[in-house]
Amino acid sequence: MNTDRATRRGRPGYDLPSLLAVAVAVFNERGYEATSMEDLSRRLGITKSAIYHHVASKDELLRLALDRALSGLAEAAEEAAALDGRAIDRLEHLVRRSVHVLVERLPFVTLLLRVRGNTAAERRALDRRREFDHLVGDLVRQAAADGDVRPDVDPAAAGRLVFGMVNSLTEWYRPRGGLDAAAVADAVCAVAFDGLRGRAAAPPP
Amino acid sequence: MNTDRATRRGRPGYDLPSLLAVAVAVFNERGYEATSMEDLSRRLGITKSAIYHHVASKDELLRLALDRALSGLAEAAEEAAALDGRAIDRLEHLVRRSVHVLVERLPFVTLLLRVRGNTAAERRALDRRREFDHLVGDLVRQAAADGDVRPDVDPAAAGRLVFGMVNSLTEWYRPRGGLDAAAVADAVCAVAFDGLRGRAAAPPP
Numbered sequence: 001m002n003t004d005r006a007t008r009r010g011r012p013g014y015d016l017p018s019l020l021a022v023a024v025a026v027f028n029e030r031g032y033e034a035t036s037m038e039d040l041s042r043r044l045g046i047t048k049s050a051i052y053h054h055v056a057s058k059d060e061l062l063r064l065a066l067d068r069a070l071s072g073l074a075e076a077a078e079e080a081a082a083l084d085g086r087a088i089d090r091l092e093h094l095v096r097r098s099v100h101v102l103v104e105r106l107p108f109v110t111l112l113l114r115v116r117g118n119t120a121a122e123r124r125a126l127d128r129r130r131e132f133d134h135l136v137g138d139l140v141r142q143a144a145a146d147g148d149v150r151p152d153v154d155p156a157a158a159g160r161l162v163f164g165m166v167n168s169l170t171e172w173y174r175p176r177g178g179l180d181a182a183a184v185a186d187a188v189c190a191v192a193f194d195g196l197r198g199r200a201a202a203p204p205p
Numbered sequence: 206m207n208t209d210r211a212t213r214r215g216r217p218g219y220d221l222p223s224l225l226a227v228a229v230a231v232f233n234e235r236g237y238e239a240t241s242m243e244d245l246s247r248r249l250g251i252t253k254s255a256i257y258h259h260v261a262s263k264d265e266l267l268r269l270a271l272d273r274a275l276s277g278l279a280e281a282a283e284e285a286a287a288l289d290g291r292a293i294d295r296l297e298h299l300v301r302r303s304v305h306v307l308v309e310r311l312p313f314v315t316l317l318l319r320v321r322g323n324t325a326a327e328r329r330a331l332d333r334r335r336e337f338d339h340l341v342g343d344l345v346r347q348a349a350a351d352g353d354v355r356p357d358v359d360p361a362a363a364g365r366l367v368f369g370m371v372n373s374l375t376e377w378y379r380p381r382g383g384l385d386a387a388a389v390a391d392a393v394c395a396v397a398f399d400g401l402r403g404r405a406a407a408p409p410p
Contacts (some may be wrong), residue, residue, distance in 0.1 A: 014392065031236065109313060150403045153392045158368075158385060160377045161370045161396050168369020189359045195400030196345075197293060198355045201332050 014044065016054050017087065020068070024110035032062060032111070053180045059121055066115065066125040069108040072101035074128070077135050087142035090147065092193055094139065095166060096185045102169045110170040117158060124203045162192045221247065221259050225273075228266045229312045237267060237316070238323065264326055271320065271330040274313040275403050277306035292347035293354065297398055300371060301346065301390045307374045308386035315375040328393070341368060367397045 014022075025041050027033050037058055041048045057062050076097035078092045102109045114128070115122045140155040140162075149158065165188055173184065213368055219227075229250050231240050246253045260266050281302035286296045309316050317334070320327045345360040345367075354363065370393055378389065 031238075033236075033239070061298050062283065113311075139396050148403050149401055150395060150399070153401070154384065157389065157392045158396060158401055159374060161393060162401060164373020164376065165366045165370045167376075170367060171369065171372075179359065183359075184362065187362045188366060190355060190358050191363060191400070193400050193402045194355070195396070196354055196358070196363055196367060197398045198353050201249045202363065 019054050020064055024111055028107055029111050040183045063121045065108055065114055069105055071103050071129045073132055076101055077132055087139050087146055091139040091188055095188055098166050099185040099188050100181045113170055128201040165192055213278045225257050229270045229316055233312055233315050235243040268326045271317050274310055274317040278337055279308050282337055283308055284298055292344050292351055297394055301394055302388040303371050304393050305386045309369055316377055370397055
């Protein structure tokens with residue numbers, strides 16, 4: 001789309017990223033299934049054919065949006081897998097980087113976490129989430145084998161719980177709420193790896 | 206409904222709890238908005254008028270379902286608030302009891318956590334969730350004032366993270382998966398309050 005011309009006409013000009021951002025906001029509000037191209041056209045203030053200038057279909061918008069979340073998480077996973085050092089430290093790195101991805105791509109990850117596998121794009125996204133979960137499971141098991149994870153918690157459950165904490169950001173974190181990504185990542189790692197309980201309160205040995 | 210007669214006719218007989226269980230399963234699969242009484246009738250294998258024998262509307266099914274989740278959480282909250290002892294122990298009690306409620310009423314809490322406030326019943330449910338969140342926030346702040354919570358984590362974020370972990374059960378816990386409610390509650394409390402990291406791995410003082 002020629003942005004200059006669109007602006008001269010008094011209509012908003014979109015490039016693909018800005019169009020995608022609006023589409024994802026609408027998908028999150030109304031649900032992907034319940035959103036029509038007509039709804040998107042109304043919200044964007046441009047015609048359907050102007051949308052089709054950027055993407056072939058609503059499904060392509062979904063794929064692009066899910067990829068934006070998944071590529072961030074995949075980069076975090078590759079980075080963690082490539083690190084030297086103990087599995088527990090690679091796991092902590094993965095948690096920290098994942099929090100950054102969630103905070104920086106919050107609407108995209110929110111959409112990803114609501115996907116239930118109704119379309120090919122959704123099933124592909126679920127497969128990629130499953131790969132990520134496997135990496136988490138492998139890291140927790142390796143950390144447990146190293147003796148770095150408390151022995152009284154099932155490693156599979158532990159990985160789910162820690163990422164349950166990370167994923168809860170999509171439910172309550174608001175960018176304007178005060179805490180920045182680094183502060184949230186610190187809080188998640190502090191609670192997940194060392195626990196909420198203040199050490200000072202422990203009885204003397 | 207006269208169950209004997211329904212059985213004689215070769216149709217399934219439902220009382221309100223069994224009808225509600227099926228309705229909640231369908232709401233969770235398809236979404237509440239997208240589910241019609243016609244869909245419910247097909248899935249239940251009974252006529253719509255047989256459903257109206259039990260409830261006045263789809264909205265009443267939603268209210269009953271959300272109440273089933275909320276009443277469990279409200280009981281857990283009252284129990285925790287009435288306990289003697291330190292706030293951190295009341296908080297741990299609340300987390301433990303909440304895990305039991307989630308495990309025992311999983312489809313109902315799953316529905317509750319997806320509610321976005323589109324109807325009066327949903328807004329009332331969100332208000333009751335907010336009351337619960339306030340109690341959690343109060344307990345964490347009190348525990349922090351007692352010196353029982355690590356000082357480097359914002360109390361509001363801490364409460365959200367711990368219950369993010371609890372609520373993640375609706376995403377991954379499966380009753381036939383092996384762990385029972387008590388084992389899951391132990392795992393959640395172990396990770397949330399004392400952290401995933403094995404103490405044995407800590408450097409000697």
